[in-house]
Amino acid sequence: MTTTPPASGGMFIAVDGPSGVGKSTLTRALTIQLGQDGHAVHRTAEPSDGPIGTLARGMTNAADGLTLACLYAADRYHHLAHEIEPRLAAGAIVITDRYVASGLVMQRLDGVDPDLLWALNEQARTPDLLLSLTADDDVIRRRLTRRGTHNRYQDQHTSSRDEATWHKEAAEHLAATGAVVHAIDTTHLSANAVTALAHRHVHDALAAPRRRHSGMTATTLDAASPAAASGTFLLGGDLPVHRIGYGTMQLTGPGHWYHPADINAAKQVLRRAVDLGVNHLDTADAYGPETVEHLIRKALHPYPDHLVIATKGGMTRQGPNRWAPVGRPEYLRQCVEMSLRRLAVDRIDLYYLHRVDSKVPLEDQVGELAALRDEGKLRHIGLSKVTTIQLEAARRIAPITAVQNKFNRHEPDWAMFDHCTRTGTAFVPYAPLAAGALAGRPGAARRELSWLLGLSPVVLPIPGSTSIQHLQQNVHVWWCRSVSGPTYRALQPVTWPVLAFLRFSTSPKTRLPGLPAMGGPLHPTGVPPAPCGGTTHRTLPRTEPPPARTPRIPWGNCGATDGLRRSSLSTTVPHARKRCRRSSRIRPGQPTSPKPG
Numbered sequence: 001m002t003t004t005p006p007a008s009g010g011m012f013i014a015v016d017g018p019s020g021v022g023k024s025t026l027t028r029a030l031t032i033q034l035g036q037d038g039h040a041v042h043r044t045a046e047p048s049d050g051p052i053g054t055l056a057r058g059m060t061n062a063a064d065g066l067t068l069a070c071l072y073a074a075d076r077y078h079h080l081a082h083e084i085e086p087r088l089a090a091g092a093i094v095i096t097d098r099y100v101a102s103g104l105v106m107q108r109l110d111g112v113d114p115d116l117l118w119a120l121n122e123q124a125r126t127p128d129l130l131l132s133l134t135a136d137d138d139v140i141r142r143r144l145t146r147r148g149t150h151n152r153y154q155d156q157h158t159s160s161r162d163e164a165t166w167h168k169e170a171a172e173h174l175a176a177t178g179a180v181v182h183a184i185d186t187t188h189l190s191a192n193a194v195t196a197l198a199h200r201h202v203h204d205a206l207a208a209p210r211r212r213h214s215g216m217t218a219t220t221l222d223a224a225s226p227a228a229a230s231g232t233f234l235l236g237g238d239l240p241v242h243r244i245g246y247g248t249m250q251l252t253g254p255g256h257w258y259h260p261a262d263i264n265a266a267k268q269v270l271r272r273a274v275d276l277g278v279n280h281l282d283t284a285d286a287y288g289p290e291t292v293e294h295l296i297r298k299a300l301h302p303y304p305d306h307l308v309i310a311t312k313g314g315m316t317r318q319g320p321n322r323w324a325p326v327g328r329p330e331y332l333r334q335c336v337e338m339s340l341r342r343l344a345v346d347r348i349d350l351y352y353l354h355r356v357d358s359k360v361p362l363e364d365q366v367g368e369l370a371a372l373r374d375e376g377k378l379r380h381i382g383l384s385k386v387t388t389i390q391l392e393a394a395r396r397i398a399p400i401t402a403v404q405n406k407f408n409r410h411e412p413d414w415a416m417f418d419h420c421t422r423t424g425t426a427f428v429p430y431a432p433l434a435a436g437a438l439a440g441r442p443g444a445a446r447r448e449l450s451w452l453l454g455l456s457p458v459v460l461p462i463p464g465s466t467s468i469q470h471l472q473q474n475v476h477v478w479w480c481r482s483v484s485g486p487t488y489r490a491l492q493p494v495t496w497p498v499l500a501f502l503r504f505s506t507s508p509k510t511r512l513p514g515l516p517a518m519g520g521p522l523h524p525t526g527v528p529p530a531p532c533g534g535t536t537h538r539t540l541p542r543t544e545p546p547p548a549r550t551p552r553i554p555w556g557n558c559g560a561t562d563g564l565r566r567s568s569l570s571t572t573v574p575h576a577r578k579r580c581r582r583s584s585r586i587r588p589g590q591p592t593s594p595k596p597g
């Protein structure tokens with residue numbers, strides 16, 4: 001939903017670019033200038049001075065790329081949680097010399113798969129501003145010769161061109177997640193001129209309305225609530241949600257049709273969920289239909305800050321327990337418009353295609369959602385009940401933030417689970433309690449939710465309940481665990497890269513006992529691992545490259561002429577868009593499954 005962004009403390013600036021381009025020089029000078037302007041500024045660098053950063057620095061010349069990728073990512077999350085986020089929360093400007101972009105580039109030079117690098121870094125907070133420095137190769141060489149090299153990458157002359165190219169890609173990636181990116185070509189600029197230009201960019205960014213702050217840790221959410229103890233996930237890189245959410249499908253009459261028996265009780269459940277710190281509500285226009293979206297508005301509007309409402313469209317209803325997908329672009333557009341009205345928001349935070357309609361090309365369905373996103377009506381796009389092949393196809397059209405598939409211990413979808421874990425995509429299991437089989441058995445339900453939460457940090461369960469008592473039991477799931485909430489939160493961000501390290505490590509000494517070698521599924525169960533294609537990370541199944549985007553980062557002579565232009569990337573899907581315009585009649589298909597999620 002779009003509400004006025006809350007006043008956010010601080011500004012997070014990353015300075016990045018190829019080795020020797022002038023990052024440290026700029027970071028130092030900019031810190032001094034901003035300090036002279038009266039700002040509280042905290043200067044830092046990666047690797048951090050924390051324990052993981054110190055380890056990573058010490059190992060950089062000796063360890064293999066995969067080990068370093070995991071260590072640097074783990075250091076990044078630790079750095080964020082222990083140094084960066086607290087300063088930002090206190091209102092400081094934080095400037096870091098190297099950040100995610102370096103993480104996407106340096107170990108790529110060591111041959112690590114770029115998709116894996118992105119997956120390791122995807123949950124890291126997006127910087128507000130990325131100053132991406134470039135310079136001609138020969139100029140960088142001269143600067144390095146004059147200053148002296150101090151890492152092995154700088155001694156590999158042949159790598160510098162790749163380093164520059166991949167830094168541009170990394171900057172575009174970060175722009176796509178919401179960072180304002182300014183490329184500064186320093187080839188013909190003195191260090192003072194670079195600082196002056198960067199200073200103006202920061203000044204402009206401070207003056208511009210800021211996007212909603214988000215982070216790995218719960219600094220912007222109610223950290224003391226029971227739901228917070230389940231940990232935080234950054235939806236789409238910019239919307240923090242507590243991992244335990246609430247699914248509203250049951251707030252209807254029998255057969256998910258019409259009103260619940262007690263409308264006031266349903267409203268009370270919604271309000272109680274929010275009181276418990278749940279800030280990820282999942283609904284759909286088809287629940288009722290329309291009933292639940294109205295209920296949410298009536299119970300909760302005006303919405304509290306940080307409440308994320310995910311809804312869905314593209315599923316028609318013919319009566320109790322009857323559902324039929326319709327994915328025609330004009331119908332999807334109408335669904336979005338109507339949900340906006342019912343929920344009383346300007347923009348929907350997360351909008352799922354409820355079902356892929358097999359009678360309509362996928363690119364038309366996802367293309368229309370991409371168009372609505374470009375128009376500002378949707379913030380993030382999700383898909384429900386899809387295969388990994390459909391997900392990858394959709395990703396070529398638009399960024400996909402979340403997948404909602406059926407998943408529980410009895411009906412696991414490991415293929416999608418692995419895919420989402422590897423790509424950092426939110427995985428929202430529907431029917432997490434085996435479609436109600438465990439509802440009403442609090443111990444069993446809690447055990448299942450704990451199991452789901454423990455599987456991977458990308459899993460965001462949305463148990464539904466019509467009773468406040470069961471809701472409380474579900475939400476307190478982590479509260480009751482022996483690991484205290486704050487400890488769990490502190491551990492969570494670093495856990496994922498460390499797990500990845502253990503899982504992907506090629507060394508039998510470091511691989512976690514019982515985990516399959518690389519290429520197998522991540523889930524620690526008895527399910528047989530997928531066939532391993534080999535023993536190096538290059539054999540990992542490749543995900544699709546990030547969706548095609550039109551970079552508007554002025555990479556050209558940005559220092560001299562164009563450098564002040566604000567870059568924000570928008571997804572362009574000309575092909576899909578063109579197809580969407582072909583209008584055709586809405587025709588409901590046959591009912592598919594009796595119970596969509």
Ligand SMILES: Nc1ncnc2c1ncn2[C@@H]1O[C@H](COP(=O)(O)OP(=O)(O)OP(=O)(O)O)[C@@H](O)[C@H]1O
Nearest residue numbers: 018019020021022023024025143147186189190191
């Ligand atoms: N705009 C500039 N023009 C000329 N020389 C510069 C400029 N910026 C920095 N330098 C010089 O280039 C050298 C490398 O700069 P610096 O150490 O800041 O790079 P860096 O990107 O931080 O390098 P590293 O990747 O090794 O950390 C230094 O000697 C610095 O004084």
Ligand SMILES: Cc1cn([C@H]2C[C@H](O)[C@@H](COP(=O)(O)O)O2)c(=O)[nH]c1=O
Nearest residue numbers: 046047060072098099102103106107151
């Ligand atoms: C963040 C990050 C850093 N590195 C390496 C690259 C360098 O060897 C050092 C940083 O030191 P410098 O003074 O800035 O050159 O760390 C890396 O390999 N991966 C990373 O993600």
